[in-house]
Amino acid sequence: MKKRNVDLVCDIAELMSLAEEGQDRKVLLQNVVTTVAKHMQADVCSIYIYDEENRRLSLRATQGLDASAIGNVTLGLGEGITGRAVRELRPICVGAASKSSAYKFFPGIHEEEYEAFLAVPILRGLRRIGALVVQAREVNYFTPNDVKALRAIAAQLATMIENVQLLSEVRDRAVESAAPVPKKMDRGAIIRGRSASTGTARGRACALGSNDAEACMLPDPEAPPLTVDDLEKAVEKTMTQIDELQRQTTADLADVAVLIFSAHQLILEDRQFTGRIADLIKDGTPAVKAIATVVNEYVEVFSRSKMPMIREKVLDVKDLGNRLTRNLLNKASDACDYRGQIIIAHEMLPSDILKLSAENVEGFLVSSGVTSHNAIISRSLGIPMVAISREDADRIEDGTEMLMDGEQGIVYLDPSDAVRRKYTELDEAWKALHDASDVKEQTLTKCGERVRIYANINLLSDLKPARKFKAEGVGLYRSEFPFIVRTDFPTEDEQYLIYKKLVDQMEGKTVTFRTLDIGGDKMLSYYSSVDEANPFLGMRAIRFSLQNKDIFSEQLRAFLRAGAESRTRIMFPLISSVDDFVAARSIVHECMDELEKNGVPFNRKTELGVMVELPSAVEVADELAFESDFLSIGSNDLIQYMLAVDRTNEKVSNLYLAHHPAILRAINRVVAAAQTHGKDVSICGDLSANKRMLPFLLGVGLRKFSIDIVNAPTVQRLVASTNLADAEEIANHLLDMGRISEIEAYLLERDLVGDVQA
Numbered sequence: 001m002k003k004r005n006v007d008l009v010c011d012i013a014e015l016m017s018l019a020e021e022g023q024d025r026k027v028l029l030q031n032v033v034t035t036v037a038k039h040m041q042a043d044v045c046s047i048y049i050y051d052e053e054n055r056r057l058s059l060r061a062t063q064g065l066d067a068s069a070i071g072n073v074t075l076g077l078g079e080g081i082t083g084r085a086v087r088e089l090r091p092i093c094v095g096a097a098s099k100s101s102a103y104k105f106f107p108g109i110h111e112e113e114y115e116a117f118l119a120v121p122i123l124r125g126l127r128r129i130g131a132l133v134v135q136a137r138e139v140n141y142f143t144p145n146d147v148k149a150l151r152a153i154a155a156q157l158a159t160m161i162e163n164v165q166l167l168s169e170v171r172d173r174a175v176e177s178a179a180p181v182p183k184k185m186d187r188g189a190i191i192r193g194r195s196a197s198t199g200t201a202r203g204r205a206c207a208l209g210s211n212d213a214e215a216c217m218l219p220d221p222e223a224p225p226l227t228v229d230d231l232e233k234a235v236e237k238t239m240t241q242i243d244e245l246q247r248q249t250t251a252d253l254a255d256v257a258v259l260i261f262s263a264h265q266l267i268l269e270d271r272q273f274t275g276r277i278a279d280l281i282k283d284g285t286p287a288v289k290a291i292a293t294v295v296n297e298y299v300e301v302f303s304r305s306k307m308p309m310i311r312e313k314v315l316d317v318k319d320l321g322n323r324l325t326r327n328l329l330n331k332a333s334d335a336c337d338y339r340g341q342i343i344i345a346h347e348m349l350p351s352d353i354l355k356l357s358a359e360n361v362e363g364f365l366v367s368s369g370v371t372s373h374n375a376i377i378s379r380s381l382g383i384p385m386v387a388i389s390r391e392d393a394d395r396i397e398d399g400t401e402m403l404m405d406g407e408q409g410i411v412y413l414d415p416s417d418a419v420r421r422k423y424t425e426l427d428e429a430w431k432a433l434h435d436a437s438d439v440k441e442q443t444l445t446k447c448g449e450r451v452r453i454y455a456n457i458n459l460l461s462d463l464k465p466a467r468k469f470k471a472e473g474v475g476l477y478r479s480e481f482p483f484i485v486r487t488d489f490p491t492e493d494e495q496y497l498i499y500k501k502l503v504d505q506m507e508g509k510t511v512t513f514r515t516l517d518i519g520g521d522k523m524l525s526y527y528s529s530v531d532e533a534n535p536f537l538g539m540r541a542i543r544f545s546l547q548n549k550d551i552f553s554e555q556l557r558a559f560l561r562a563g564a565e566s567r568t569r570i571m572f573p574l575i576s577s578v579d580d581f582v583a584a585r586s587i588v589h590e591c592m593d594e595l596e597k598n599g600v601p602f603n604r605k606t607e608l609g610v611m612v613e614l615p616s617a618v619e620v621a622d623e624l625a626f627e628s629d630f631l632s633i634g635s636n637d638l639i640q641y642m643l644a645v646d647r648t649n650e651k652v653s654n655l656y657l658a659h660h661p662a663i664l665r666a667i668n669r670v671v672a673a674a675q676t677h678g679k680d681v682s683i684c685g686d687l688s689a690n691k692r693m694l695p696f697l698l699g700v701g702l703r704k705f706s707i708d709i710v711n712a713p714t715v716q717r718l719v720a721s722t723n724l725a726d727a728e729e730i731a732n733h734l735l736d737m738g739r740i741s742e743i744e745a746y747l748l749e750r751d752l753v754g755d756v757q758a
């Protein structure tokens with residue numbers, strides 16, 4: 001009989017749909033191995049699941065081996081043919097296993113009868129999920145086509161296993177342990193935190209970080225008790241709302257919103273979730289309490305999961321619980337979102353921010369430090385965010401009216417009328433200062449010298465303000481967000497479509513793409529590198545790209561294609577040596593050659609630049625300027641790495657000083673190096689829109705500023721009020737000073753500062 005690989009892939013797809021309906025994990029995996037063995041006419045098919053914590057694979061389902069092996073046979077990473085395939089992230093096909101040095105024989109499970117061995121790793125991006133293995137008695141039984149078919153199945157299985165694991169971990173849940181309830185904060189209290197995204201937010205506290213999912217919406221005690229029928233209606237309504245939310249978000253944020261509500265949909269469709277709520281209601285538990293109980297059970301298990309993908313679903317299930325409860329209580333439809341509420345959460349991910357933003361949240365209070373990417377995405381979405389301590393967060397009573405000052409990092413609980421009035425005035429003043437209609441096409445200094453203002457783009461939605469505020473181009477496109485919010489690496493074509501939109505919408509203006517900058521405080525949940533003790537000093541940015549050439553090349557080809565017939569540039573983050581730059585450049589050239597060979601249109605004239613963000617890059621700025629087409633100063637990281645101050649750690653935020661003499665001199669050196677070689681130089685970190693430091697930056701010769709574009713009116717006004725001769729004098733004075741205190745005194749004296757921090 002012929003092997004039927006197409007039928008096999010179809011049958012597996014059918015099994016996947018059973019997984020989505022909440023079928024038991026063990027039954028599912030067993031069905032998969034039976035189906036694969038049947039279609040491939042293999043004597044054995046087995047699935048191993050990888051445990052990230054102890055770095056071992058464990059046999060979870062088999063057709064053909066002794067059933068007693070399930071749960072008992074385990075392999076280390078690299079052990080046996082299967083362990084090696086998973087370690088090396090590639091399929092391994094062996095004609096005669098008994099002759100292979102890698103073969104590991106397990107006595108008693110009757111494996112010795114099988115010679116042909118094909119092991120395919122089950123991966124999510126580069127994250128190890130497990131392995132799919134087939135074996136046959138006949139030597140050299142498996143063909144290259146079988147390898148292809150098994151790879152396709154392994155790719156489908158990755159999603160299914162993770163989803164099923166997500167739900168089944170809940171079913172095997174452990175007993176809850178009650179945490180002590182912290183004393184709540186007094187009304188009128190003020191919390192001081194750290195600003196992560198500016199703006200004023202007003203709303204009621206809603207703690208998505210607590211285990212109190214029903215706290216924001218208690219039912220009316222007079223109303224008749226809610227029944228299972230009511231629950232079913234609420235589930236249906238919630239389902240419709242989530243589908244609509246996904247549709248709307250995809251329309252608004254096409255680059256980052258792909259399937260971001262899929263976990264909501266999956267949990268809601270899981271019979272175990274809604275069924276258990278229904279059972280509790282039938283047993284006499286009030287409906288709202290029943291939802292909260294089940295939601296809390298899921299939260300408890302998700303947050304303890306070893307898999308980052310599962311831990312990341314905590315806010316999803318809480319959010320789902322909130323929405324379901326509101327629908328059950330039949331609150332007005334607009335109350336189903338987070339309008340009028342400030343979310344308090346322990347940890348947040350960029351995807352949570354996107355989801356809650358789609359649900360009209362007013363602001364975020366985050367209590368476990370704010371990653372730079374979270375701050376950046378909140379700013380792009382215009383949602384204020386403040387980082388506060390865990391203790392303070394736990395002491396805010398749900399439902400408390402709050403006013404949050406995202407600029408200063410201050411939160412007022414039950415603010416007085418006077419505070420409210422003050423902030424209404426401040427908001428009006430802010431609006432007047434940031435009115436886009438004030439921005440002129442060209443930015444000129446008082447003495448008439450041209451300065452260019454570019455936009456930093458994080459999401460495609462930033463393009464609208466970029467045009468409105470008359471950005472002269474894109475000085476920094478942070479390309480990582482489409483990677484961060486997906487559950488797998490976006491393909492070259494998916495990336496191309498995003499980058500092409502960016503280029504098209506800038507209508508012929510220069511666009512500067514920055515290659516992927518992940519690592520540090522933001523890892524991709526589907527890419528697990530070994531745990532790093534110091535991730536900021538680890539596999540970040542260009543280091544990741546150079547190590548993962550396939551992923552890097554896909555991104556480069558997508559950039560190059562999107563730039564066809566346009567003015568585009570590519571720059572590399574965290575370059576530490578000329579060699580890094582040369583290595584990256586040669587991969588760009590390889591990509592260009594490949595595109596040319598295949599007749600694909602692209603921009604051959606793409607300029608290649610270096611982000612100067614490391615002290616080592618400053619030291620070799622001269623050589624970097626010589627080799628590259630342009631330099632761009634990434635001041636956020638430059639300050640972090642030169643001063644050894646974590647940019648996200650509020651405990652050392654007083655040491656994160658843009659006006660440190662070492663930073664000022666470094667910037668001066670980089671600009672001078674670029675000028676010596678006649679190369680373009682710009683600045684794109686937050687310092688570029690720092691009002692107090694702008695005269696210095698102009699004084700050392702910077703003329704190109706890439707900023708969060710809403711700051712364009714302020715920056716343009718300040719440039720217009722500056723004489724370059726004065727700016728140069730200020731810069732020279734500052735460069736002569738060796739002490740922070742001296743610089744602060746000078747800046748104060750010149751009345752350039754109130755608070756001199758960046």
Ligand code: PEP
Binds near residue numbers: 517634636637684686
């Ligand atoms: C910087 O470091 O200044 C920069 C612009 O890059 P990012 O903030 O994305 O790290």
Ligand code: MG
Binds near residue numbers: 613634636637
């Ligand atoms: Mg940086």
